[in-house]
Amino acid sequence: MSRKRLQLLVESLSRSAKHFTEGEVECLIKLFDALLAKSSSHFAVAGFNRTVFRDTLFSAFGMTDDAVLDRVFSTFDRDNNGCITVVEWVQGLAVLLRGTLEEKIKYCFTVYDLNGDGYISREEMFQMLKNSLIKQPAEEDPDEGIKDLVEIALKKMDYDHDGKLSFEDFEQAVRDENLLLEAFGPCLPDIKSRIAFEEKVFLETRKL
The missing domain is CATH 1.10.238.10 (EF-hand)
Structure with missing residues (x-):
């Protein structure tokens, strides 16, 4: 992705995912690209698949319940096409990490x-x-x-x-x-894993 395209995407996403700064959005896009590289799915150009998503939520937040993870995937996957795009990723995390x-x-x-x-x-x-x-x-x-x-x-x-x-x-x-x-099962990260995830992912923005 060119620097100009990245900048436009960052600006657009920091408006739609209001809880993140532009620097944080850029960090989340970089993480998305790293996860995309892992995905062997034929969707790989557009987004990553259910398996990569579940593995990520498991390692980041300790979410292990398959049924809940499937439902979380569906709430992120707004256009219901079976893969998570960069826009769905950042907007979904805005609610998961910092939602009102x-x-x-x-x-x-x-x-x-x-x-x-x-x-x-x-x-x-x-x-x-x-x-x-x-x-x-x-x-x-x-x-x-x-x-x-x-x-x-x-x-x-x-x-x-x-x-x-x-x-x-x-x-x-x-x-x-x-x-x-x-009430019907944990589907949000606990405070400890949320803070750990943010510290790890947003480390670069703190150096700026």
């Missing part, structure tokens, strides 16, 4: 709304909790415990009592109790 509460509520809701119908159903809660909870001893029926958790979540979060969570329900619940943001 409002942006994070939207992001988590999208991750948990598995079929994209605008609601988190009992089945979707069950699926997400089943994947994220530590396996219980064999003699206990884990499904029963998860069903109980789903009912507890609904009782606490389903404000209009229709047996599923709309975005409004979810938003209200999280605003009342911030800890409910990741």
Whole structure:
């Protein structure tokens, strides 16, 4: 990429991904290019594939849950073409690393709304909790415990009592109790890994 094209891309992305400075955007583009070089996908010209994305989130933030990683990939991959472009990468990380509460509520809701119908159903809660909870001893029926958790979540979060969570329900619940943001499984990096990632990636901007 020519210096001029890079500069235009940096300027455009620092406007759309408001939480980063131009120097930080440039660092993220460099990281994107390094990841792209790793990707053996036929998409490699446009972006990197699911495998590279999952490996990156695993090594950067310790995210291990396959189901959650697949959903995070889908929220980043806005045009739904199976690869992450540089624009999707920077805009996705803006929310993941520095998003406002409002942006994070939207992001988590999208991750948990598995079929994209605008609601988190009992089945979707069950699926997400089943994947994220530590396996219980064999003699206990884990499904029963998860069903109980789903009912507890609904009782606490389903404000209009229709047996599923709309975005409004979810938003209200999280605003009342911030800890409910990741109620159905961790899909945001913890503070420690977020700071470590930023320090490593944005090191160059601090030298300027």
